[in-house]
Amino acid sequence: MNKNKKILIICPYPTDKAPSQRLKYEQYFNYFNYNGWQITVSPFVTENFWKVIYKKGHFFEKIIYTIYGYFIRLIDLLRIKKYSIIYIHLWVTPIGLPIFEWLFAKLSNKMIYDIDDMIFLGHSSDANKFIIKAKGTKKMITLMKKADHVITCTPTLDKFVKQYNSMTTDISSTINTAIYVPIADYTLHNLPTLGWSGSHSTSKYLKILEPVFVELLKRSIKFKVLIIGDENFRFSNTEIPFTAIPWSLDTEVNDLIKIDIGLYPLPDEPWVYGKSGLKALQYMALGIPTIATAIGANFRIINDGVNGFLIPVGDIDMWIKRIIELLENKELREKIGKNARKTVEMYYSVEANKDKYQTILESLNNM
Numbered sequence: 263m264n265k266n267k268k269i270l271i272i273c274p275y276p277t278d279k280a281p282s283q284r285l286k287y288e289q290y291f292n293y294f295n296y297n298g299w300q301i302t303v304s305p306f307v308t309e310n311f312w313k314v315i316y317k318k319g320h321f322f323e324k325i326i327y328t329i330y331g332y333f334i335r336l337i338d339l340l341r342i343k344k345y346s347i348i349y350i351h352l353w354v355t356p357i358g359l360p361i362f363e364w365l366f367a368k369l370s371n372k373m374i375y376d377i378d379d380m381i382f383l384g385h386s387s388d389a390n391k392f393i394i395k396a397k398g399t400k401k402m403i404t405l406m407k408k409a410d411h412v413i414t415c416t417p418t419l420d421k422f423v424k425q426y427n428s429m430t431t432d433i434s435s436t437i438n439t440a441i442y443v444p445i446a447d448y449t450l451h452n453l454p455t456l457g458w459s460g461s462h463s464t465s466k467y468l469k470i471l472e473p474v475f476v477e478l479l480k481r482s483i484k485f486k487v488l489i490i491g492d493e494n495f496r497f498s499n500t501e502i503p504f505t506a507i508p509w510s511l512d513t514e515v516n517d518l519i520k521i522d523i524g525l526y527p528l529p530d531e532p533w534v535y536g537k538s539g540l541k542a543l544q545y546m547a548l549g550i551p552t553i554a555t556a557i558g559a560n561f562r563i564i565n566d567g568v569n570g571f572l573i574p575v576g577d578i579d580m581w582i583k584r585i586i587e588l589l590e591n592k593e594l595r596e597k598i599g600k601n602a603r604k605t606v607e608m609y610y611s612v613e614a615n616k617d618k619y620q621t622i623l624e625s626l627n628n629m
C-alpha cells in the first residue's frame with residue numbers, strides 16, 4: 263500500500279481552459295482533495311502559449327513556447343518519483359516519437375492514462391494545420407499499453423483501448439449540475455435562437471447545417487444562429503443570420519441559456535466515434551431541447567423523441583423538420599428539455615460519476 267496520496271497531472275493545457283479537461287477530471291479536484299489527495303497540475307501549454315495557440319500565425323512564439331513545454335517535461339521527470347500516481351491526459355508531449363511517454367511510464371510508481379476523442383488518428387485546428395504530420399500519434403498507443411489503468415469516454419474508444427489494455431473504465435465527460443441550472447421558461451426568445459457551442463477545430467461541423475438554415479430562410483422562418491467558441495466563424499451564405507462569440511468560462515452558462523434549440527451536427531468519420539457528446543450534454547443539462555446527429559455516443563445519451571432528437575447522417579430534411587417542430591411547439595420543447603435534464607442528473611453529472619474516479623485512484627494506491 264502506498265500511503266503517499268500525491269497526484270501529478272500531466273496535461274496539454276492550463277486549468278479551466280480546454281473542455282476535454284474542464285468537463286472531465288478537473289471538475290473532481292475538490293472531491294480528490296476531500297479524499298486526501300494532493301494535486302499538482304503540470305500543463306505543457308503555458309497561459310501565454312494558450313493566448314496564441316489557436317490563432318493563425320505567431321509561428322516564432324509557438325516554437326519558443328513548445329521548446330519551453332519540453333523543458334517543463336524534463337523537470338517533471340526529475341520529480342516523478344515523489345508522486346504515488348501520475349495522471350496523464352491525452353499526451354506527455356505533442357510531437358515526435360513516444361520517448362517522453364515511455365520514460366514517464368518507466369519511472370512512475372503508478373500511471374493513469376485519460377484519453378478523450380480518437381486523438382491517435384491525428385487532428386488539428388485550422389490555425390495549426392502545419393503540425394499534423396509532426397504530431398506523435400504513436401504516443402497514445404504507447405500510453406494505452408503502459409498505463410496501469412486507462413480512462414476512456416465512449417464505448418467505441420473503450421473497445422479500441424481494450425486491444426492494448428484490459429484495465430479500462432468508460433467515464434463520459436460530465437456536467438456540474440450545481441452550476442448548470444436548468445431554464446424555467448420555454449418561451450422562445452424574440453428572435454428564436456439555434457445554438458452551437460464548440461471550438462475552433464470543430465466549428466467546421468456546423469457548416470453541415472448550412473443548407474438547413476438556407477431552407478429555413480426560404481420558408482420565411484425567423485431565427486438566428488448563435489455560435490459559441492469560434493468568434494471568427496463565417497457561413498458561406500452571407501444571408502444566414504448569426505452571432506459568433508468567443509468562449510469564456512465566466513459567461514459560459516449565461517451564453518448557453520440564450521439558446522432555444524441546441525444543435526450538435528457531426529459527420530460520419532472515425533474521429534467522431536471518440537466524442538462523448540459533450541456539447542449535447544451541456545445543452546441537455548440546462549434543459550435546452552437538443553438535436554444531434556445519430557452517430558457514436560449520441561446514441562447512448564439521447565433517446566430519440568424522449569430527451570432529444572437524433573438525425574441520421576446527411577438527412578437535411580429531418581433536421582429541418584425537427585427544428586420547425588420545436589420552434590412551433592412549446593410543450594414539446596419543455597418535455598424534451600426536462601427529460602434531458604433528468605438524463606444528465608442520473609448518468610452524466612459530476613455527482614453521478616465522482617466515485618468512479620475515486621475507486622480507480624484508491625485501487626492503484628493500494629496495490
